[in-house]
Amino acid sequence: MNTKSSLYRKEMLYGYLFILPPLLGLLIFVLFPFLYSLYGSFTDWDGLGQMNFIGLANFKDLLTDDLFYKAMFNTFYLMLGIPIGLLLALLLAMGLNRKIPGTTTFRVIYYIPVISSLAAVSIMWNWAYNGDYGLVNQFLDLFGIKGPNWLANKDTVKPALIMMTVWKGLGYTMLLYLAALQSVSRTYYEAAELDGANGFQIFRNITWPMVKPVTFFLVVTNIIGGSQIFTEMNIMTPTGGPEYASASIVFYIWQKAFSNLQMGYASAMAMILGLFIFVITLVQFKLNERSAYDGD
Secondary structure (H helix, E strand, O other), rough: HHHHHHHHHHHHHHOOOHHHHHHHHHHHHHHHHHHHHHHHOOOOOOOOOOEEEEEOHHHHHHOHHHHHHHHHHHHHHHHHHHHHHHHHHHHHHHHOOOOOOOOHHHHHHHHHHHHHHHHHHHHHHHHHHOOOOHHHHHHHHHOOOOOOOOOOOOOOHHHHHHHHHHHHHHHHHHHHHHHHHHOOHHHHHHHHHHHHHHHHHHHHHHHHHHHHHHHHHHHHHHHHHOOOHHHHHHHHHHOOHHHOOOOOOOHHHHHHHHOOOOHHHHHHHHHHHHHOOOOOOHHHHHHHHHHOOOOO
16 A cells, blocks of 8 residues: 555656646746736836836726727738638638649648748848839739839738738648648548539538638637737838838837836736737637537
């Protein structure tokens, strides 16, 4: 009995030792910064000096901050790229799922932007969008279209950023959809064809329900990622764009925290952003539970 008890204690000790590193990482890099930022949101703090408690003053100031609302609108607008990217990726995945020559090469080509440095990609697209010699305008010029200075125009800067982010993430989304499509048993399609179903009916009743779990994952992760978009506009439009038209909420948080040294105010905005991400993710999970598809 003592031997078993000793072995049990030893196994428990080893178990705790194995979970200790990730647990410490969670406490040090997630929980502690969150609690510290939560307290900071109720203070007047420059990030260096003393934290002066001011209650809900930061959150009250947010209600009358026009740039905060503009940054939130820009962030939502840029998320229009999510359904566009999902649709294009699904169409590409369906095309590359066919047994035709060259599919492997195209998969590699589409995935190259995913593994490329985001900073390098942003610099490349910054050049491509140049109004005088950019590649995009040179392409439009072939059709007699006079292209704008994309990043210097408040009406075109957000669509330009959307095109770039869709292009950057297309390969990753396509690969996940491709894996989902290849996991669907051929018997479903064969049975549908024998019943006389057309292509649209097969897609609606077989393909789409089978890839819905992947779509759910991509929607949730893309919304979380889209809410935190920062690097692209920080490189391509470092001042927030014309009339602050490209500034995301994270860009505004960064600007307030590190340029204006209003860390307490930035922390308040970060809390609002975190709450938004939590609510949207929760809603997505609830909707997914209601529309869950049982393949059996």
